[in-house]
Amino acid sequence: MKKIVAKQEACMGCGLCEVHCTVAHSKTKDIIKAYNSERPKPISRVTREIQKPVSFAIQCRHCEDAPCVVACLTGAMTKDPKTGEVKHNKDKCMGCWTCIMVCPYGAIKMDKENKVIAKCDLCQGLKEPACVANCPNQALEFKEVRS
Amino acid sequence: MAKYVIVGASAAGIGAVEAIREIDTAGTITVISDEACPQYSRPMISDYVSGKADFNKMKCRDDEFWKQLKAEAITGKKATALNLTEKTVTLESGEKVPYEKLLLATGGKPFVPKMEGQEKDGVFTFTTITDAQRIAAKIDAIKAKSAVVIGAGLIGLSVTEALTKRGLKVTMVELQDKILSLLLDPQASEMVEGAVKAAGVNIVTGQSVQKIIGKHDNDAAVGGVILTKGDTVQCDLVIVAIGVIPRTELVAGAAIKINRGIIVDNTMQTNVPDVYASGDVAEAYDFVLGQNRLLPLWPLAMQEGHVAGHNMAGQKSTYEGGTNMSSLKYFGIPIVSIGLANPKDDPTVEVLVKSDFERKVYKKLVLRNNVIVGMTMVNCIERAGVIFYLLKNGINIKKFKDQLLVDSFCLATLPASLQKKMNVVQ
Numbered sequence: 001m002k003k004i005v006a007k008q009e010a011c012m013g014c015g016l017c018e019v020h021c022t023v024a025h026s027k028t029k030d031i032i033k034a035y036n037s038e039r040p041k042p043i044s045r046v047t048r049e050i051q052k053p054v055s056f057a058i059q060c061r062h063c064e065d066a067p068c069v070v071a072c073l074t075g076a077m078t079k080d081p082k083t084g085e086v087k088h089n090k091d092k093c094m095g096c097w098t099c100i101m102v103c104p105y106g107a108i109k110m111d112k113e114n115k116v117i118a119k120c121d122l123c124q125g126l127k128e129p130a131c132v133a134n135c136p137n138q139a140l141e142f143k144e145v146r147s
Numbered sequence: 148m149a150k151y152v153i154v155g156a157s158a159a160g161i162g163a164v165e166a167i168r169e170i171d172t173a174g175t176i177t178v179i180s181d182e183a184c185p186q187y188s189r190p191m192i193s194d195y196v197s198g199k200a201d202f203n204k205m206k207c208r209d210d211e212f213w214k215q216l217k218a219e220a221i222t223g224k225k226a227t228a229l230n231l232t233e234k235t236v237t238l239e240s241g242e243k244v245p246y247e248k249l250l251l252a253t254g255g256k257p258f259v260p261k262m263e264g265q266e267k268d269g270v271f272t273f274t275t276i277t278d279a280q281r282i283a284a285k286i287d288a289i290k291a292k293s294a295v296v297i298g299a300g301l302i303g304l305s306v307t308e309a310l311t312k313r314g315l316k317v318t319m320v321e322l323q324d325k326i327l328s329l330l331l332d333p334q335a336s337e338m339v340e341g342a343v344k345a346a347g348v349n350i351v352t353g354q355s356v357q358k359i360i361g362k363h364d365n366d367a368a369v370g371g372v373i374l375t376k377g378d379t380v381q382c383d384l385v386i387v388a389i390g391v392i393p394r395t396e397l398v399a400g401a402a403i404k405i406n407r408g409i410i411v412d413n414t415m416q417t418n419v420p421d422v423y424a425s426g427d428v429a430e431a432y433d434f435v436l437g438q439n440r441l442l443p444l445w446p447l448a449m450q451e452g453h454v455a456g457h458n459m460a461g462q463k464s465t466y467e468g469g470t471n472m473s474s475l476k477y478f479g480i481p482i483v484s485i486g487l488a489n490p491k492d493d494p495t496v497e498v499l500v501k502s503d504f505e506r507k508v509y510k511k512l513v514l515r516n517n518v519i520v521g522m523t524m525v526n527c528i529e530r531a532g533v534i535f536y537l538l539k540n541g542i543n544i545k546k547f548k549d550q551l552l553v554d555s556f557c558l559a560t561l562p563a564s565l566q567k568k569m570n571v572v573q
């Protein structure tokens with residue numbers, strides 16, 4: 001399947017991926033409103049992992065044998081058998097945080113206002129995920145990988 | 148004749164059916180459950196009582212699930228007997244269901260100690276949607292204002308939150324000195340206790356309920372409880388949430404070996420060939436303790452069901468094991484507690500702690516020979532999964548030990564070789 005891949009040596013740790021992810025997952029799609037006034041607050045599903053001098057961006061890896069899918073207490077987390085995408089249905093989610101406990105990448109965020117989790121959905125509907133499209137240094141690629 | 152028969156259609160049963168169908172798309176499957184609609188999220192019954200979720204939201208699989216997986220679902224009927232020689236399961240209607248491979252996924256039932264007055268109207272347990280519906284209906288019918296919850300473990304805390312959200316004044320009664328004593332050390336427990344009390348809950352520890360008493364005008368209805376030391380707490384409802392025990396009545400007297408739960412090997416097979424057990428009813432492997440034991444948890448039931456299903460369908464699969472691992476959301480305090488989180492007087496372990504009472508943040512790691520064997524995280528759980536990965540895979544953390552509890556800990560903290568192994572970067 002097509003996944004987002006991080007190129008560590010190209011990442012400057014600038015955080016634009018987080019900004020654009022937040023905006024892409026906002027209602028208004030407006031950067032000022034998304035950050036200042038929109039409620040519930042939109043949440044970035046990508047995180048900069050920084051331990052100087054190393055930095056890279058991480059988001060859901062859409063794991064082959066996804067631990068979050070097996071662990072989910074409600075069936076909110078599922079693996080699409082056709083596309084391989086790990087999908088989260090927030091209407092089913094009870095915000096129990098069990099998936100967070102088992103995600104090896106720490107790729108699941110708490111949406112405390114809505115009492116559900118938030119994670120990368122590969123920006124369904126966009127040509128390319130927002131983080132990939134907006135990284136000024138091409139440190140993120142969206143490409144076909146083996147698993 | 149059904150090739151596969153599964154008794155119990157909750158987490159373990161669902162996991163098994165899904166696993167069987169990954170391998171065998173043709174073999175007939177029959178699932179039997181005494182619940183009318185068994186494919187619901189049991190942990191969500193508290194959201195039902197609080198009013199946050201209706202039954203539709205609670206369904207963890209579609210209504211069409213069994214049909215889609217070509218499984219015949221016999222629901223609302225209890226299995227009452229097993230015949231291991233004849234290879235049949237008998238239903239309460241007398242009907243016999245023959246099997247080639249059998250899975251016992253009968254789960255747990257609430258443990259209710261003998262108490263005077265326990266037959267009174269208004270005493271409930273808290274494990275099924277039926278319990279939740281009865282409690283919700285009772286609250287409405289008698290306009291209940293207060294409740295006593297016996298037991299301050301995970302289930303006790305979940306029902307306490309639900310009742311509090313519904314506006315009831317709740318008193319939790321716990322025999323141990325601290326709430327959540329199976330999951331948390333005293334320091335973390337106190338942090339949570341503070342939040343529970345702030346929500347208006349009354350907590351009584353070191354005591355139990357010796358007697359349930361009636362109302363002045365109606366002795367058959369719950370009016371209060373008398374605690375061990377003699378104090379009376381008035382209430383309209385009593386919820387017994389002490390714990391669950393394996394539901395083994397179906398195998399009693401059969402040749403299947405039981406300790407506290409059904410004994411299984413690492414393929415989830417019992418001592419009787421072609422008979423498997425998974426979930427809360429089974430004693431499966433704990434990779435931290437290195438032994439089999441009861442671990443009544445949803446994700447483990449699902450995993451054990453998968454392993455059983457694969458083996459039943461002829462694909463050899465071994466259970467990698469689980470451990471005591473809970474994530475809690477109650478009273479707005481996210482908690483993750485895994486493995487040997489609270490070792491007592493164990494000279495072989497090293498404990499790292501970082502606490503910040505102001506922010507109500509608590510992090511604790513328990514190490515043995517530089518391998519993480521237990522962890523607790525309160526109010527800062529987003530990286531808990533990374534630590535759990537280190538724990539589960541027995542990774543030696545000596546080189547980055549001092550980094551594990553700092554706030555900036557993340558994947559980038561891990562050695563490059565490990566990052567590579569985890570496939571986080573190119």
Ligand SMILES: Cc1cc2nc3c(=O)[nH]c(=O)nc-3n(C[C@H](O)[C@H](O)[C@H](O)COP(=O)(O)OP(=O)(O)OC[C@H]3O[C@@H](n4cnc5c(N)ncnc54)[C@H](O)[C@@H]3O)c2cc1C
Binds near residue numbers: 157226252397
């Ligand atoms: C309030 C509450 C909160 C919880 N919260 C969490 C949590 O946060 N995290 C977590 O990991 N776990 C939690 N759990 C535990 C979790 O729900 C269980 O571990 C899980 O449901 C076990 O699944 P199981 O399939 O083994 O058994 P069960 O879910 O107990 O299902 C067994 C099924 O078999 C049926 N059955 C039994 N005997 C027969 C028979 N003879 N004939 C026909 N049918 C039969 C039962 O009616 C039931 O439907 C919670 C449980 C409760 C009650």
Ligand code: SF4
Binds near residue numbers: 059069086106108
């Ligand atoms: S949320 Fe985590 S565990 Fe689940 S698929 Fe994504 S990376 Fe894997």
Ligand code: SF4
Binds near residue numbers: 077088092094100
């Ligand atoms: S938080 Fe939501 S998605 Fe995660 S395990 Fe709980 S119900 Fe499933």
